[in-house]
Amino acid sequence: MNLEKPAANPINEAYQRERKLSFLEKIYLPEIFKGLLYTFKQMFAPKFTLNYPEEKWDPPSIFRGRPVLVEDDGQERCVACGLCARACPPLAISMQASESEDPKERYPEKFEINMLRCIYCGFCEEVCPEEAIVMSKDYDIVFESREDAVYDKERLLVPKEDLSERLEYLKEYRNNQFGQFWDFKQDNNIHSVRDRDTDWNTGLSLVNLLEQQKRNDASRASSNWKV
């Protein structure tokens, strides 16, 4: 083997790297006219672009935009369970739970999402047992400072009527294997053991109360399964 003069050595002057061009290819004119013809044809093709921001795109309900809190009958559905904050990969959600007099008993006194951290993954929506946080169609988000990017409860709350498309989408496609356990029901938003248990007996000891609660939960779950 001749190591001093390899057959396909690009450094070797004898190696032809460029193909031979014809006369027409050398003057480039046919290729320029081909390009102009293609551009001319595109002027009459259907348009897929929008004059943003004058014209806004209306995304389909599968779209995952800014996460928002669902406002139901003037108050948030959220019961401040903390699951969404736990599931959020970049730790964008923070909240402070508080107790209230109404039957729901718990609500988020503070609820914040740092939109500089949010990666629009939708995990918060997936884990929420109350359908209280959903991905909206809002993609048009602008901040003027880091503080401005932290959305508080007032900015996050959106009436459920404005989120109906996404809520319908979730009803149809979300984790169907869990059946009705994962469908939002107004009754489930009442988080009071007293309201849920018809045979609540405050005379029982704590241990007996917990045992009774376990029995109630077990019987309720088995009666809810769809066969």
Ligand code: SF4
């Ligand atoms: S969409 Fe993802 S990153 Fe954004 S708040 Fe929800 S869980 Fe966190």
Ligand code: SF4
């Ligand atoms: S998972 Fe749902 S109910 Fe629980 S804190 Fe988050 S938004 Fe509220």
